[in-house]
Amino acid sequence: MEALISKLKEQLIEQLNLEDYTPEDINEDDSLFESEMGLDSIDALEIIVLLEQEYGVKIQNKEDGEKIFHSVRTIAEHIQANS
Amino acid sequence: MSHISIIADNIISPLGWSTEENFNQLYLGRSGLDNHYDDTLALDHVSSIISDEAIQIRISDLVIKQSYTRLEQLVICSISEACKEDIIDLTSSDTIFVFATTKGNISLLDPSQNEDILRERRFLNVMAEVISRRYRNPNRPIVISNACISGLVGIITAKRLIEAEAYKNVIVVGFDEVSSFTLSGFSALHALSSEPCKPFDITRKGINLGDAVGTVILSKEKKGIPIDLVGGAITNDANHISGPSRTGEGMYRAIDLTMDGITAKDIDFISTHGTATMYNDEMESKALHDHRLSDTPANSMKGFWGHTLGAAGVIESIITYQSILKNKLILSPGFTTQGTENKLNIITASREEKIECTLKTASGFGGCNAALAFKSK
Amino acid sequence: MTKIVKTAYHTTGALHIKGDKNPFFSKEITYTDRSKDLYKQMNLSYSKFYKMDLLCRAAFLCAEKLLRDYEIVEDPNKIGIFLANHSSSLHTDEQYYNKSIDTINAQRQPALFVYTLPNIMLGELSIRHGFKGEQCMWIDSEFNEEFVSNYVNSLFGTNKIDACLLGWVDFYDDKENVFLSWVEGSAAKAEEHLTPKNLKSIKNYLNNLADGSTNK
Numbered sequence: 324m325e326a327l328i329s330k331l332k333e334q335l336i337e338q339l340n341l342e343d344y345t346p347e348d349i350n351e352d353d354s355l356f357e358s359e360m361g362l363d364s365i366d367a368l369e370i371i372v373l374l375e376q377e378y379g380v381k382i383q384n385k386e387d388g389e390k391i392f393h394s395v396r397t398i399a400e401h402i403q404a405n406s
Numbered sequence: 407m408s409h410i411s412i413i414a415d416n417i418i419s420p421l422g423w424s425t426e427e428n429f430n431q432l433y434l435g436r437s438g439l440d441n442h443y444d445d446t447l448a449l450d451h452v453s454s455i456i457s458d459e460a461i462q463i464r465i466s467d468l469v470i471k472q473s474y475t476r477l478e479q480l481v482i483c484s485i486s487e488a489c490k491e492d493i494i495d496l497t498s499s500d501t502i503f504v505f506a507t508t509k510g511n512i513s514l515l516d517p518s519q520n521e522d523i524l525r526e527r528r529f530l531n532v533m534a535e536v537i538s539r540r541y542r543n544p545n546r547p548i549v550i551s552n553a554c555i556s557g558l559v560g561i562i563t564a565k566r567l568i569e570a571e572a573y574k575n576v577i578v579v580g581f582d583e584v585s586s587f588t589l590s591g592f593s594a595l596h597a598l599s600s601e602p603c604k605p606f607d608i609t610r611k612g613i614n615l616g617d618a619v620g621t622v623i624l625s626k627e628k629k630g631i632p633i634d635l636v637g638g639a640i641t642n643d644a645n646h647i648s649g650p651s652r653t654g655e656g657m658y659r660a661i662d663l664t665m666d667g668i669t670a671k672d673i674d675f676i677s678t679h680g681t682a683t684m685y686n687d688e689m690e691s692k693a694l695h696d697h698r699l700s701d702t703p704a705n706s707m708k709g710f711w712g713h714t715l716g717a718a719g720v721i722e723s724i725i726t727y728q729s730i731l732k733n734k735l736i737l738s739p740g741f742t743t744q745g746t747e748n749k750l751n752i753i754t755a756s757r758e759e760k761i762e763c764t765l766k767t768a769s770g771f772g773g774c775n776a777a778l779a780f781k782s783k
Numbered sequence: 784m785t786k787i788v789k790t791a792y793h794t795t796g797a798l799h800i801k802g803d804k805n806p807f808f809s810k811e812i813t814y815t816d817r818s819k820d821l822y823k824q825m826n827l828s829y830s831k832f833y834k835m836d837l838l839c840r841a842a843f844l845c846a847e848k849l850l851r852d853y854e855i856v857e858d859p860n861k862i863g864i865f866l867a868n869h870s871s872s873l874h875t876d877e878q879y880y881n882k883s884i885d886t887i888n889a890q891r892q893p894a895l896f897v898y899t900l901p902n903i904m905l906g907e908l909s910i911r912h913g914f915k916g917e918q919c920m921w922i923d924s925e926f927n928e929e930f931v932s933n934y935v936n937s938l939f940g941t942n943k944i945d946a947c948l949l950g951w952v953d954f955y956d957d958k959e960n961v962f963l964s965w966v967e968g969s970a971a972k973a974e975e976h977l978t979p980k981n982l983k984s985i986k987n988y989l990n991n992l993a994d995g996s997t998n999k
Binding site: 446447508509510512515516517528529530531532534535546548549551552559563567570572590591592594595639640641642643644645646647648656659663770771772773774 | 859864871885900903906909913914915920921
């Protein structure tokens with residue numbers, strides 16, 4: 324799980340163009356959408372793309388996405404549960 | 407202000423090649439939306455697409471010698487139809503073209519489409535120059551590319567140009583076509599509905615796309631239909647680049663600035679932007695509610711033509727003021743059950759009604775909003 | 784009398800206001816790197832920058848230079864933005880097309896698609912600076928000083944705006960070509976009025992910079 328969380332942080336930084344963040348800056352339990360990273364609905368769509376392309380995990384509705392993407396940890400848990 | 411006249415107009419869509427044909431089809435509730443398949447994307451989609459065979463028949467009538475893209479052919483058909491009574495001198499320096507489009511000839515990005523000589527036409531100004539030169543107009547055309555409000559901005563700009571006495575006649579042409587490019591993009595945004603769209607409905611799932619061209623000619627020197635253009639404003643939410651502000655404040659202000667000298671009670675009909683996305687319809691209904699316009703008969707025309715992007719503001723405006731001339735309210739297709747927190751009076755069946763003043767709204771990516779009102783003279 | 788208060792230029796890696804003693808300059812080879820280099824040199828802190836496409840970055844950086852340390856007093860609802868360019872959003876359109884459509888490994892690119900409209904940069908500038916008034920994006924072969932001057936002056940004259948940003952922001956073929964002017968309806972200090980003639984000299988100055996034929 325830890326390795327997945329670590330990899331996810333790097334992938335999120337790249338997919339979402341969070342260039343001024345390092346993996347150390349992201350706390351895996353912090354809310355992604357309510358933090359100062361300022362992620363929005365477009366970022367949620369990009370995370371859906373990331374999950375599908377890197378992990379083969381499909382999310383059908385973007386509304387479900389917004390719940391699953393609460394934090395890096397919840398994303399990792401969803402991946403583990405669905406791969 | 408009151409000496410600006412609308413002297414001609416034209417709409418081309420799958421529902422017809424003239425304003426009259428389109429208005430009649432809309433009144434009867436006919437839609438141009440149909441099932442289609444995009445080979446490039448391997449995507450089934452519901453869109454409103456003009457048949458290529460019909461275009462070829464019309465083109466041969468116009469004796470077009472030079473090579474034009476499909477979209478340019480449609481634009482030329484529309485301008486020629488609007489101008490056919492030699493209604494104005496297109497070669498005069500007092501006349502100018504204002505073009506409005508979001509993507510223009512974007513289908514040219516596909517190297518297998520069209521010949522090399524047309525590739526330069528992916529630049530919107532080149533496309534605009536080619537068309538205005540065809541009519542031997544001496545002025546550099548104005549090209550507006552401002553997302554989905556482009557068409558309405560085109561009409562507002564034309565009004566302002568005539569009020570400022572910069573020109574006597576302005577031909578506004580709004581256009582866009584369905585393409586793999588736009589289908590792909592809206593699909594990636596989860597904004598494309600897999601069925602006919604349902605503006606303001608509780609089960610709405612997003613937009614459909616559509617081909618269309620709309621032409622309106624505004625003039626200071628000729629007398630036209632007894633309609634005045636009132637107000638006209640463009641604003642920005644300054645909130646998000648692809649979603650409207652939840653408060654609807656930008657749209658609220660655009661409507662506010664347009665309702666100069668008009669109260670909510672004066673407005674008989676609202677032609678909304680109503681794209682059928684969760685966000686747009688929610689925002690727009692809030693802005694209208696805050697203006698006490700919730701009881702005013704309203705529709706969205708996106709269920710007839712799909713979202714025609716650059717053409718939308720023009721073709722929907724034409725139908726909006728034609729509704730005043732004909733005293734007919736057109737239904738809002740796809741609507742069954744109220745689906746926004748602020749409920750609107752959505753027209754569910756076309757009917758005759760005395761209409762003297764109408765409001766047209768639009769909003770687009772980039773946080774922009776626009777509004778314009780039309781009144782019986 | 785509307786006045787051009789000041790103008791910033793951004794082309795060939797340089798970012799400056801005329802007469803600057805210390806203009807910003809980046810010699811990175813690609814604009815992706817030039818833009819990031821300039822962002823860091825300017826000590827900016829705006830993480831949305833990295834999400835922007837290159838056209839928006841060009842507009843953003845030039846506006847940062849122009850408005851840095853400048854106190855804007857006008858009502859944001861009456862501040863406009865009027866931009867023109869030649870290439871629309873074609874750089875990003877082609878990128879989107881190549882990544883999403885014309886490839887065996889087509890990937891969905893929702894964030895990139897949002898930038899395939901030239902007016903998005905007006906949206907980015909609106910968000911950054913809080914400008915909520917009249918706006919428009921025009922496409923032309925070159926900056927049309929007659930039209931822009933007359934149109935913008937008429938908006939001041941009809942009290943629709945009290946100030947605005949206007950200019951040319953083009954990005955294509957990895958070349959940034961930008962000028963942005965800040966215009967007010969009643970500036971005491973500026974020398975230049977908003978006229979076609981003055982806009983034309985700004986345009987010519989930018990073209991000379993881009994061609995490399997002016998000593999900075």
